[in-house]
Amino acid sequence: MREFILRAQKAYTTEFNLDDLPNAGRIDLVCRCISNAVFLSNDLRRDTIIHVVLEGPKDPPKIISFNGNDLKDFYFDEKNIARIILKALKKGKGLKSGEEVEAHPGVKISKKSFEQLVKEKSQTQLIYLHEKGIDIREKEFKENVTFIFGDYTGIPKKTENFLDNNGAEKISISNKMLFASHCIVIVHNELDRKFLLS
Amino acid sequence: MREFILRAQKAYTTEFNLDDLPNAGRIDLVCRCISNAVFLSNDLRRDTIIHVVLEGPKDPPKIISFNGNDLKDFYFDEKNIARIILKALKKGKGLKSGEEVEAHPGVKISKKSFEQLVKEKSQTQLIYLHEKGIDIREKEFKENVTFIFGDYTGIPKKTENFLDNNGAEKISISNKMLFASHCIVIVHNELDRKFLLS
Numbered sequence: 001m002r003e004f005i006l007r008a009q010k011a012y013t014t015e016f017n018l019d020d021l022p023n024a025g026r027i028d029l030v031c032r033c034i035s036n037a038v039f040l041s042n043d044l045r046r047d048t049i050i051h052v053v054l055e056g057p058k059d060p061p062k063i064i065s066f067n068g069n070d071l072k073d074f075y076f077d078e079k080n081i082a083r084i085i086l087k088a089l090k091k092g093k094g095l096k097s098g099e100e101v102e103a104h105p106g107v108k109i110s111k112k113s114f115e116q117l118v119k120e121k122s123q124t125q126l127i128y129l130h131e132k133g134i135d136i137r138e139k140e141f142k143e144n145v146t147f148i149f150g151d152y153t154g155i156p157k158k159t160e161n162f163l164d165n166n167g168a169e170k171i172s173i174s175n176k177m178l179f180a181s182h183c184i185v186i187v188h189n190e191l192d193r194k195f196l197l198s
Numbered sequence: 199m200r201e202f203i204l205r206a207q208k209a210y211t212t213e214f215n216l217d218d219l220p221n222a223g224r225i226d227l228v229c230r231c232i233s234n235a236v237f238l239s240n241d242l243r244r245d246t247i248i249h250v251v252l253e254g255p256k257d258p259p260k261i262i263s264f265n266g267n268d269l270k271d272f273y274f275d276e277k278n279i280a281r282i283i284l285k286a287l288k289k290g291k292g293l294k295s296g297e298e299v300e301a302h303p304g305v306k307i308s309k310k311s312f313e314q315l316v317k318e319k320s321q322t323q324l325i326y327l328h329e330k331g332i333d334i335r336e337k338e339f340k341e342n343v344t345f346i347f348g349d350y351t352g353i354p355k356k357t358e359n360f361l362d363n364n365g366a367e368k369i370s371i372s373n374k375m376l377f378a379s380h381c382i383v384i385v386h387n388e389l390d391r392k393f394l395l396s
Contacts, residue, residue: 019217021275028275032230041350041375077219077226078276152239174387175394177239185383189372196373 002191003121003146004050006033006180007114009153011054013062014089021082025056029151031081032181036188038068039076045188052085053114062095063110063117064088064103071106114159118166121146126168128155129183133170136190147187149180200389201319201344202248204231204378205312207351209252211260212287219280223254227349229279230379234386236266237274243386250283251312260293261308261315262286262301269304312357316364319344324366326353327381331368334388345385347378 008030016024021031030052037050046069054062064085066074074084088103092111095101100110118126124144148155148163155163173186206228214222219229228250235248244267252260262283264272272282286301290309293299298308316324322342346353346361353361371384 019277021277022273028277032233035230036380039377041377041380043375075220079217079219079226174390176386176390177241178383178387179237179239182234182239182383182387185376185380186387188374189376189380189384192372192374 001124001144002045002048002188003124004033004037004048004184004187005053005114005117005121005146005148006030006050006151007053007149007155007159008055008151010056010151011052012056012058012089013054013060014058014093015086016082018079018082018086021078024082025054026152027082027085028078029179029181030054030085031078032179033149033184034066034081035076035078036181036184038066038071038074044068044071044074048188050184051117053117055114059093061111061113062089062092063112064092065108065110067106067108069106073105115162118148118163118168122166126163126166127171128160128163128168129173130160130170131172133172136171136173136187139169139171141191141194145191147184149183151180199322199342200243200246200386201322201342202231202235202246202382202385203251203312203315203319203344203346204228204248204349205251205347205353205357206253206349208254208349209250210254210256210287211252211258212256212291213284214280216277216280216284219276222280223252224350225280225283226276227377227379228252228283229276230377231347231382232264232279233274233276234379234382236264236269236272242266242269242272246386248382249315251315253312257291259309259311260287260290261310262290263306263308265304265306267304271303272305313360316346316361316366320364324361324364325369326358326361326366327371328358328368329370331370334369334371334385337367337369339389339392343389345382347381349378
């Protein structure tokens, strides 16, 4: 299983205007990550889950998880994905800490922190991007692997320390500053190649 | 210079509803390609131009070119890019064959066919994706290179023949069926690596 965790520190957690995603704490960026994580041109990526951790106003944190194996009635442009996020936020209203509900086929929302989620995934190979990390092309990946990304605000130093303490490994994928949505595409491509050859 | 040509056979060429991009002949897909072609997380890709060839109703063909070096007031989510496309289509109304106008800083629109554009770029290294192409990682690229992509309808056989007759070379980048917008990310990453090392 390939899993992605996107920590979106500004993304709104109650409601937002579907016609103005950038001003909803950059929900547009979140949507692009989801789209690139779970869609192929002719299918869904059935071996992939992406968890987006929304930490903006007014009821943080909320985690929405999209499972490529179970998604239905799901279209890949930003606005349609944002519509599903909004639907999930409505379903998740009033959730207590640790609770989770299904909001749409293949989409669950939970009241949980980034740190809790990472700890839950600590039995998988945890990976995050760092300029001093090992080149992704040289890195060996396990079958169950979780990639952790920050949004446009990056991964704070404190979070890096937390990840290091939980056994996360660092990789690098480019000499350029890429968006998380770009990194997801490159990670998928690398794993597609590695697991084709292995 | 890196150039991309996206042939969008259904994309609308006069006007469309900014709040429903998929039903404008998949303008959402066109926007994602533009975003991935010209944006880094912290800058524009100043060595990159993407030409989108719109061939849908009601006044095909129209070519809109986005030059990363000259773009201003340009935001990277789908709706804001679509807004610039719409602005360009309005400025390009009534253009005669071969004519071109600037529609926005870094954005030009012309009345020109896909074939004409490819012929203009034939002094660069022309590349298109094909499952039997050479693996992108094994391929050598020239400094001036133009990558040609189809949209979700793919590249028709007739177009493949036209490209072959104009000296285009074939590459492959994945064993999976990816979106053109994904391919652009992977092409950039490969060239970033190759030209860093050379």
